[in-house]
Amino acid sequence: MRYAMIMAGGSGTRLWPMSRRKKPKQLLPFIGGRSLLEIAAARLDGLVPPENRLICTGEAYRAAIRESLPQFSDEQILGEPQGRDTVNAVGFTAAVLAKRDPKAVFAVLTADHLIEPQDEFARCVDLGFRLADADPSRFVTFSIKPTFPATGYGYVERGDAIAGFAGAFKSKRFVEKPDAATAKSYLEAGTFNWNSGMFVFSAAMFMEAMQWWLPENHAGLVKIAEAWDGAGRIAKRQAALNEMYPTLKKISVDYAVMEPASKDSRLSVCTVPMAVSWTDVGSWITYGDTLKADGDQNRANCRTTNIGSSNVLAVSDDPNHTITALDCCDLIIVHTKDATLVCPRTSAERIKDVAGKVDVSLQ
Numbered sequence: 001m002r003y004a005m006i007m008a009g010g011s012g013t014r015l016w017p018m019s020r021r022k023k024p025k026q027l028l029p030f031i032g033g034r035s036l037l038e039i040a041a042a043r044l045d046g047l048v049p050p051e052n053r054l055i056c057t058g059e060a061y062r063a064a065i066r067e068s069l070p071q072f073s074d075e076q077i078l079g080e081p082q083g084r085d086t087v088n089a090v091g092f093t094a095a096v097l098a099k100r101d102p103k104a105v106f107a108v109l110t111a112d113h114l115i116e117p118q119d120e121f122a123r124c125v126d127l128g129f130r131l132a133d134a135d136p137s138r139f140v141t142f143s144i145k146p147t148f149p150a151t152g153y154g155y156v157e158r159g160d161a162i163a164g165f166a167g168a169f170k171s172k173r174f175v176e177k178p179d180a181a182t183a184k185s186y187l188e189a190g191t192f193n194w195n196s197g198m199f200v201f202s203a204a205m206f207m208e209a210m211q212w213w214l215p216e217n218h219a220g221l222v223k224i225a226e227a228w229d230g231a232g233r234i235a236k237r238q239a240a241l242n243e244m245y246p247t248l249k250k251i252s253v254d255y256a257v258m259e260p261a262s263k264d265s266r267l268s269v270c271t272v273p274m275a276v277s278w279t280d281v282g283s284w285i286t287y288g289d290t291l292k293a294d295g296d297q298n299r300a301n302c303r304t305t306n307i308g309s310s311n312v313l314a315v316s317d318d319p320n321h322t323i324t325a326l327d328c329c330d331l332i333i334v335h336t337k338d339a340t341l342v343c344p345r346t347s348a349e350r351i352k353d354v355a356g357k358v359d360v361s362l363q
Contacts, residue, residue, distance in 0.1 A: 001101055002129050003203075004048040005093040006040050008057040008065070008111035009083050013352035014283040017339035018317060021363055025281070026111040027064055030301065030315075031290060036281060037111045041069055043118065047125055048107070054078055055111075056089045059241075081241050084248045087256040090201070091210050091217060095225035098203040105132045108199040108253075114279040114290060124167070124274045128200035131168055131270055136202035139209075139261050141171070143193030143271045144278045149183035154195035154254050156271045157186075171269040174262035176254045193273055195254065206257070209267065213260055214251075220244035284332045285348045288313040298325070302335075311345065338362065 012025025019025040026037040037055070044053055055065060055072055059079030065072065078092055090108055097104040107125055115121050128140040143156045155178060159170035174195070178186065186192035210218040227233070227240035249256075262269045281287050291299040291313075298306045302316035302323060309325040316323060316335040323333055332348060334341040339362050343351065355363055 001052065001104060002048050003052040003054065003097055003101075003104055003106040004044050004109060005054040005056055005078075005090075005106055006037065006109050006111050007086065007089050008037050008040075008055050008061070009080060009089060010112060011083075012112075012282075013355040014349065015287065016351055016355040017334060017336050017341050017358075017362065018315065022060075023064060024061065027061065027068055030287070030317075031114065031281075035068060036114075037065065038069060039114065040109060040111045041072070043109070043115065043121060047122055051076075054093060054106075056080065056093055058083065079241075081245050083250075084245060085250045085252050086197075087210075087214065087251050087253040088217060088221070088245070088248045090199075090206065090253050090257075091214075091221045092224065094201065094203040094206040094210075095221040096228050098207050099225045099228065102204055104203040105129060105136070106201060106203055108201065110197050112281050113196070114277075114281060115274075116277045120274060120276050124272045124276075125198075125200070127165060127167055127272050131162070131165055131272075132200045132202055134165075135268065136205045137266065138202075138268045138270050139206075139258065140168075140200040140270045140272060141174070141258065142196045142198045143273050144196050144276070145273065146187050146192065146194050149180065149187045150194065151177060151180055151183050153177070154197075154258070155183070155186050155192045156195050157192050158271060158273070162270060168270055168272050171262055171271045174254070174258045174269060176252070176259060193271065195258075196274065196278060199253075199258075205267075209257055209261060212264075214249060214256055217248045220248050283348050284313060284315070284334065284351065285345065287315070288332075313345070 008026045012019035015025045027035050029035050054076050056078040059081055062077055062079050097106055124142055131138050131140050141156055154176040156174055157172040159172040162168040223244050224240045227236040261267045288299045293299050296310040298312045300314040302319050302321050304314045305324040307326045309328040311330045312325045312328050314323040314333045330345045332343050332345055
């Protein structure tokens with residue numbers, strides 16, 4: 001049976017001061033009045049039955065998610081007591097699903113991307129499901145045509161087309177975060193795509209791969225899954241999570257599973273290129289790309305007055321608040337009711353450092 005899990009555990013520190021510990025970026029209603037998590041959940045319509053949709057997130061965000069997305073019951077929210085990187089979020093899901101349904105195939109989706117058009121996304125995810133349904137040893141990644149030599153993304157090298165599955169390819173290599181020179185060579189080669197961070201796996205096969213390469217993590221996740229159902233499950237779940245989750249090795253699914261899988265004959269890593277507009281809303285710069293620019297490349301989600309200013313991003317949690325920029329160039333201005341950020345656009349990546357240094361009440 002088909003399932004889907006949305007990873008929604010990020011803290012979003014590069015979107016401070018709007019993103020906070022109690023309300024991280026995936027829950028901010030700053031994309032046309034909707035949150036990134038709401039948008040991600042809506043993408044599943046027509047692909048996966050509502051009851052087979054899961055969200056893996058920090059346990060601390062459970063109440064906020066239930067309020068924002070009431071269609072997700074407590075049973076559909078996998079709450080991590082602490083973040084242990086993506087391989088454990090995926091493994092947590094795989095362990096629970098494999099115990100309930102040995103034939104479960106699940107999509108791993110993200111809560112911080114904007115993806116259009118929907119019909120192309122749906123076509124590709126359906127193709128990914130069909131690949132894994134036909135052969136559980138296939139680990140499917142969805143890839144995006146690169147537009148610049150990014151060093152912060154993983155890359156997938158396309159191999160031969162897969163017979164009977166138009167638009168799907170074998171993967172020759174899976175390389176995580178190459179250096180600048182290597183990324184440039186990948187762009188020039190034309191056979192490499194960015195890894196989108198979205199996958200389709202057989203739950204049972206993913207757990208088997210974890211047993212090969214992360215046996216201690218596998219054992220901990222199995223113990224958690226054993227406590228998941230049955231009488232007294234709520235207390236048993238929490239006890240198992242509190243005992244085992246903090247002991248799990250912290251590592252990404254890309255490094256821990258996808259890279260070794262691409263070299264292992266027991267598995268077949270496949271890629272489905274998505275012809276979509278794909279925006280990773282991970283910083284104020286990329287958020288600004290979702291807003292319409294004026295003739296001087298100024299962008300805003302609130303009232304603004306720009307005089308002699310260019311390339312200024314103005315953001316407020318109050319759409320009626322007015323931000324005025326006079327003779328400013330290349331600035332980010334973010335206003336909230338209790339904190340304001342002003343910095344050059346070139347310092348966007350350093351905003352994550354600010355979040356940990358301000359007063360605790362503002363973190």
